Amino acid sequence: MARTTPVSRLSVLATVSFMLLGLLTVRLWFLQVVDAPGLEERVREVRTRTVKITPERGRIFDVKGRIVADNERVLTLTIDRAVIARPLARQQMWARLSGALNTPPEELEDRFLSKRYDQLQPLPLKDDITEELALFLRERSEDYPGIDIREGWRRQYPYSPVASHVVGFLGAIKESELTYYRNLGYDPDARVGQFGVEQTYESVLRGSPGFVKYEVDSRGRILRQLERQEPIPGNDVQLSIDLDLQQLTEQALYTKIQVRRRTEAPQILLFGEPDPQYPEVTYYKAPAGSSVLLNHETGEVVAMASYPNFDARWFNAGISSEKFNQLFPTTDDPDQSILVNRAISGRYNLGSTFKPFVAFAALNTGQLTGGTDYSLVDRGTYKLSSIPDERCQLNVKCVFKNANCGNGAPCKYGRINLETALAVSSDVFFYKIGEEIFTQRGNRPVLEEQVRLFGFGSPTEIDLPYEFIGTVPNRALKERLAASGAIAKEEGEGYYVGDNLQMSIGQGLLSATPLQLAVAYGVLGNGGKVVRPRVVRAIWSPGTPNGASGRVDLEKGTVLQDFSAPQIVRDISDRQEVFEPIVKGLTRVITGPGTTSDFYHATTGERLFSAYPQRTLPIAGKTGTAQGAGNLPWNDSSAFAAFSLDPSKPYTAAAYIEKSGFGSRAAAPIVKCLFTALAGKMRVNSAQPSDPLDINSFDVAPPPPTWNPLCLVGAGSSVRD
Numbered sequence: 001m002a003r004t005t006p007v008s009r010l011s012v013l014a015t016v017s018f019m020l021l022g023l024l025t026v027r028l029w030f031l032q033v034v035d036a037p038g039l040e041e042r043v044r045e046v047r048t049r050t051v052k053i054t055p056e057r058g059r060i061f062d063v064k065g066r067i068v069a070d071n072e073r074v075l076t077l078t079i080d081r082a083v084i085a086r087p088l089a090r091q092q093m094w095a096r097l098s099g100a101l102n103t104p105p106e107e108l109e110d111r112f113l114s115k116r117y118d119q120l121q122p123l124p125l126k127d128d129i130t131e132e133l134a135l136f137l138r139e140r141s142e143d144y145p146g147i148d149i150r151e152g153w154r155r156q157y158p159y160s161p162v163a164s165h166v167v168g169f170l171g172a173i174k175e176s177e178l179t180y181y182r183n184l185g186y187d188p189d190a191r192v193g194q195f196g197v198e199q200t201y202e203s204v205l206r207g208s209p210g211f212v213k214y215e216v217d218s219r220g221r222i223l224r225q226l227e228r229q230e231p232i233p234g235n236d237v238q239l240s241i242d243l244d245l246q247q248l249t250e251q252a253l254y255t256k257i258q259v260r261r262r263t264e265a266p267q268i269l270l271f272g273e274p275d276p277q278y279p280e281v282t283y284y285k286a287p288a289g290s291s292v293l294l295n296h297e298t299g300e301v302v303a304m305a306s307y308p309n310f311d312a313r314w315f316n317a318g319i320s321s322e323k324f325n326q327l328f329p330t331t332d333d334p335d336q337s338i339l340v341n342r343a344i345s346g347r348y349n350l351g352s353t354f355k356p357f358v359a360f361a362a363l364n365t366g367q368l369t370g371g372t373d374y375s376l377v378d379r380g381t382y383k384l385s386s387i388p389d390e391r392c393q394l395n396v397k398c399v400f401k402n403a404n405c406g407n408g409a410p411c412k413y414g415r416i417n418l419e420t421a422l423a424v425s426s427d428v429f430f431y432k433i434g435e436e437i438f439t440q441r442g443n444r445p446v447l448e449e450q451v452r453l454f455g456f457g458s459p460t461e462i463d464l465p466y467e468f469i470g471t472v473p474n475r476a477l478k479e480r481l482a483a484s485g486a487i488a489k490e491e492g493e494g495y496y497v498g499d500n501l502q503m504s505i506g507q508g509l510l511s512a513t514p515l516q517l518a519v520a521y522g523v524l525g526n527g528g529k530v531v532r533p534r535v536v537r538a539i540w541s542p543g544t545p546n547g548a549s550g551r552v553d554l555e556k557g558t559v560l561q562d563f564s565a566p567q568i569v570r571d572i573s574d575r576q577e578v579f580e581p582i583v584k585g586l587t588r589v590i591t592g593p594g595t596t597s598d599f600y601h602a603t604t605g606e607r608l609f610s611a612y613p614q615r616t617l618p619i620a621g622k623t624g625t626a627q628g629a630g631n632l633p634w635n636d637s638s639a640f641a642a643f644s645l646d647p648s649k650p651y652t653a654a655a656y657i658e659k660s661g662f663g664s665r666a667a668a669p670i671v672k673c674l675f676t677a678l679a680g681k682m683r684v685n686s687a688q689p690s691d692p693l694d695i696n697s698f699d700v701a702p703p704p705p706t707w708n709p710l711c712l713v714g715a716g717s718s719v720r721d
Helices: 006-034 036-046 087-101 105-113 131-138 175-183 196-200 202-206 243-261 312-316 321-327 351-364 418-424 427-439 446-452 475-484 497-504 514-526 576-591 667-678
Strands: 048-053 067-079 123-129 147-156 169-172 191-195 210-216 222-229 236-239 289-295 301-307 375-378 381-383 399-401 414-417 529-531 536-540 559-562 568-571 619-626 637-644 651-657
Touching: 048 147, 048 222, 067 131, 087 105, 087 123, 087 131, 105 123, 123 147, 131 147, 147 312, 169 196, 169 312, 191 196, 191 202, 196 202, 243 289, 243 301, 243 651, 243 667, 289 514, 289 667, 351 418, 351 427, 351 446, 351 497, 351 514, 351 576, 351 619, 351 637, 375 427, 381 427, 399 427, 414 418, 418 427, 418 576, 427 446, 427 497, 446 497, 514 529, 514 576, 514 619, 514 637, 514 651, 576 619, 619 667, 637 667, 651 667
Parallel strands: none
Antiparallel strands: 048 210, 067 123, 067 147, 169 191, 210 222, 236 536, 289 301, 289 651, 375 414, 381 399, 529 568, 536 559, 619 637, 637 651
């Protein structure tokens, strides 16, 4: 084999060297001539830093312009991530910053590692720093390279806890929502609406971020500003809520709940003596409740209260997670749930407050022979006529009773028509409707179809999150509940006459929210129009000018969208002859008279409303008692709804208090107070900004301001109405 000579090897090396030199020359030519603009752009990117500018969030104010959600300017310390990319540089920076920020290095490192912050933006190190600290750090940029001060906003709720369930609050983006908000251009550490109007109108209130671009040196120090685009503030939102009436509603609800908690429930008797298996004394638990006041012509919600209440200021108070969990504990007990607006999320039987809609179904379909002239003799019990006697003797319940009259026996109202049946709340009368409207019409869901006309079983589409749509009993519902284990499997095999009887008195699988109840009574009040409820009256352009202290000047602002015109969902006003006897019966609930049979039976509301100014502001309404677990009296829930008969004051109100007793004893006094105020017969205190939040307190919300609760006083009915 021939050996390679030194000359040959040198030739090869020379050839390779010339080739490499040629490639290098071509690459330099490409970079300097062909790719010069791109190279310059990449160099420029390395020497610039772009910082987002958070827009000021739109403000929220009540119907009179009082600001219920405002903004406070805050400073946030950030650092360029490139400066702390290496572990050693980061440790040294944390050591220098720890003392100035009064923050352990470990906490700063946790922020760096957290996925909640945009990896392409400067890292926020500390929120809400003082002007003095910001100046101190800026003057020492040599010691703290990459440091910058970012201006932002912190939400304030001057009147909280008043209307907290309506206004809502801001919170960190949930893990499950990160992708959604990132696609909308949000930073992972942004705070967004997590409840109430703040959540529903997030896109309206947020605004559009701006940015500022800086030129920086190799150590991340800012040399000069290259570009700035100002953020666009969010639009303002005006509520239909009147803070004064909102405060009154919360005061009445809170006070009545406290009173019921100190009230003894009736004893369970066994052969005329207290049943020994139950305590001698049991107080009502009254854990929660809600109340709604709305304009039934426009659908605007004037007040919406829910208890337990909360102070929205806790969500930006900077408290520890341990303290927050003590205030807002995670619980499976619905009685203890705080962050629930029970006016729209409560799932309740309605008791006898549902009877007017059963009456409508009977009259509207011609079920009652003779219509309003139809009457029956109420002897206190009702026996099903559609089930043979032999089946009734085989553990099939065929006999149903009125509520007891306080003497241990069911009330016997004698001969009554529909109007009187509503006034005294006869179960027997409505049991008969419930049976015959089902069995005489081929077991078709006629009652279900009729009550759905008022919105039951469907969302009201109020502009608040987490609304419960309610349930109207039918075969499909029972099948679903049986499949989920909520009811026995055999119960889900069909829809029976007993189910229709229970629905006819507002019990069984029927459920609705207090808002749905108010909307339905509003249909009776306005003559047949189902109106969509709203808590927002208008959207205003950003920066509505300030007026008097704590208010905006509504005369100088600009309305972008006005929602005050009613949105009619359905109109069933074509048969006023159907509505008239129902309204008359509900008016008698308030004014009397009742009926006389074995003795005088007062209507369920006439004693309570005996001192109410009916001539000034006439109203009609209905009590209801929803039977609770085990049919025990201390588990009964109280319901009441009423509407104005004065077209100049077209208001409807509803109240519901859980596990608090008869409808006339707990819920009805709240509604009485609201209409007394609307009649101008009691003083309504002006809502005032709240005292500063006491971060050492463990009260999730302080009690409402003191007031004169005399409007709550009155004798309720002795009947489980």
